[in-house]
Amino acid sequence: MDELKNGDLFSIADLKNVRISIGKIAEEEEEWEPMGPHPMPRIATLRDWDFKLLNRYKPFYAPVCDMCCLCTYGKCDLTGNKKGACGIKMDAQQGRIVLLACLVGCSAHCGHGRHLLHDMIKKFGRDVPIDFGPEVDVEAPLTRLICGIKPKTIADFEQVFDYIEEQIVQLADALHTGQEGSYMDFESKALHMGMLDSLNKEAADIIQIACYGMPSSHEGGGPDVPLVDVGIGTIDTDKPVIIVIGHNVPPAADIGDYLTENGLEDKVELGGICCTSIDTTRVYKKAKIASALGRQLRVIRAGIADVIVIDEQCIRADILELCQKVHSPLIATNDKAMHGLVDRTDDDPDKIVDDLANERVPGVVILDPEQVGEVAVKTAIQMDKKRRKLRLILSDEEFKFYVNECIECGNCTLACPAGLHIGEANQSAATGTVKPLADFFDLCVGCGRCEQVCKKHIPIVDVITKAAYPQLKEEKGRMRIGRGPVWDSEIREVGAPIVLGTIPGIIAPIGCGNYPNGTKDAWLIVKEFAERNYIVTLTGCMAIDAGIWKDKEGKTLYERHHGRFGAGGVLNIGSCVSNAHIHDAAIKVASIFAGRNLRGNYEEIADYILSRVGACGVAWGAMSQKAASIATGFNRLGIPAVVGPHSAKYRRAFLGRADLKEDWKLIDASDGSEIYIEPGPQHLLVACETVEEALPMIAKLCFRPSDTDRGRSGKLTHYIDLNLKYLNTYPPDWHLFVRTASDLPIATRNALLKKLEDEQGWEIDWKMKKITEGPIRGYDPSFNPTNLERLIRKKR
């Protein structure tokens, strides 16, 4: 018999009407690591770990809505933690809504990943190897950790998505009326969803890296990835311009291929918004990034695009209307976002181009990514000629007319998510001072709600864009293209300094652009920590926004700092799905540096990371449901996150209480003894009001019980210094992190000892320069912290 393959059919000659289908053929598996206790965990498998986290970092709820209206018993008033008709209390209802948000976010990444896998198998076949080059052996840490699988080809991710999809359905089931009733269990499920989401992201990014040859550790990858232009001002509007928006790169990649194959690379601009633009720069070297998500409306309104191509996620729901207004034909390429357009997937490309270029249709759906390139490029070339005469930025006269029309009724301010006092700025512009309006360009989150309520029908977004136009034209930054995985060799170099604390932390600015005070905060966060020798790993819109600002010498942060995963590095890891590599870096510290087994061993690795890896996520402008599931996934793995003030609207935080001693008890795995520790990290998810408050908070959330005295001294230096720099005072809790005199920075040790003596009543032996009484615990270099009793080596 011929060799059988998965999915083959065969007939047996003597048996009529019998046909046997071969399903999955079990192959002998390579022995690579013993299987851990929790491969492919189900809803309740890691519940004990979740409860350990949730008992220390108790869910905090701030409802956006005091009612429940999910079933016909309702609306139910839950104010004051009352029960609804079904018996659910306000706290559980909030947990339920959080789970719902994580479900939506996780499903978006899962749908994206599965869709990508289908497209890639169709284009490249099932056997594309997962080969990230000589510096990456641990190719898929989350997949190994959660699924117990070592993927060799992209087809191996089919079983990963099978697992995730099954779990998503089970978790969605828990949302139904009459299911879960405990907020703690809703949160455990949300944490499970977050973990699945991290797995989605890893799978999706690995698949696209493998298939498109995106940077990894092959030549030119890692720290050596090239820089790319960022900013509206970098788009050359003298050429036909294609703008791609979304997250799923195959259609944009096809445009790049078409341009290359037809020698049009220098004749047509391919730019993008949001994560698709980041991923496009990973596959097409001439691609540019027009903006992050926050400027989507304004880039479209500015009319720079001769054609707009959308795929999925974070696309404006009114995209078609916006495109029609500026005569930019729209090509929708994903069945999750078709915007009422006609599916023309199998039509003759020239016929489609003709219809689009002559504006017989405002847009089309093309669901086969390999058909998008030709249509998009040909349409852009034709539209460029027609659109040249359009003038989409307001004239000086129009601008003057509109600002004088404003009656300062305040409706726009009440509608504005940022509460901007637009009327005041209009008034100022009417009297000749345009700066306040121009300044709003960066502060505005670009939603357009203001225009709908304006009694005078002022196109407020356009008025702000006009005011800021001179700066806008000069918005020309640089960013490293997404480098993908952190190399194993880099982890070998920095694993020890991270765990011992001598590299003070890994800071991960990620996510969307709903900032409280503009994009410059993203730049400041990166600058502050990179200059202090933290490792800064960025993804998504924060990676873009941090790249548009320059220092006095005209250099961006990506030009100023190296791209290695090492002290002082500023790394663009890639798009939203790439941020799985930040989880992976933390996991690889446990695996490569500490030698812990990964396979099916989530709980132990998360425990290790929580106690030893000083990493902190920063989602300063988190907006979407994906951001909710991303942060929750980081949290289950033991990585805290600081979010911006808008994120209080996610309803839930995970907050520790430094004043509750019993919450901070750990086990020394060496002998099983219980030890009260300092609150490190104090929170798992916390919002700060301003960037000035966030900077010291981020530093604070890098303390870990495993820090050596030298490492703690460095972390304490930054924590105190950032407080003095941005809050003008010492932090009220700095003493909690002092275990011994050698934890104190040498330069200020005596002064700090004196403060401990005077302000905290600690006893100091001044002769020996030692603390004799006061700290929560002493410093023990052999302390082997864990939250898991099963890891105790030998009970005392």
Added chain:
Amino acid sequence: MEIPFDVANIPGPEMGEVVSPEVIGSYISNAERPLLVVGSEILRDDFFIEIAIEIGKNGIPIAATGHSIRGFVDTEYADNVTYYNLHDLTNCLRDPNWAGLDGKGNYDFVIFFGILYYYASQMLSCIKNFATDPLIRAVSIDRYYHPNARMSFSNISPRREEEYKDMLKRLVKSIRR
């Protein structure tokens, strides 16, 4: 009915009452353990720091959230001011057993002042929904109508800044402790 400063921020059946500065002053006067929570918006004008300090001088402790602590450090007023992250502080407030800033227990009346609108609104929502036994009354003295506060001023546009400042002066004047 007053429109919330963020127009769609309508939480449900229980929405805050718009009151005069004197009413809030009277509640502060009668509170057993009031707490003033200030945010970074007070830094936009020294006047607001002065108002916070005036309230503080009535023996009311101040939790300085965001980076508002800078204003107090710069004016060298440190008697009863403590930096606290607002999320962290609100989390403590919902715990009846919290020892408070002075170790003497939780508070019964909380005044929000100078805090970013939407962040304050969410924290007021937490207090309204979960700090119920014993009850903590949370009020806002910002220039926004806060539906999640038990009592609030109405929306006051920047054009009426002087009127708002007058209201704050009236509030301070009406506190008797």
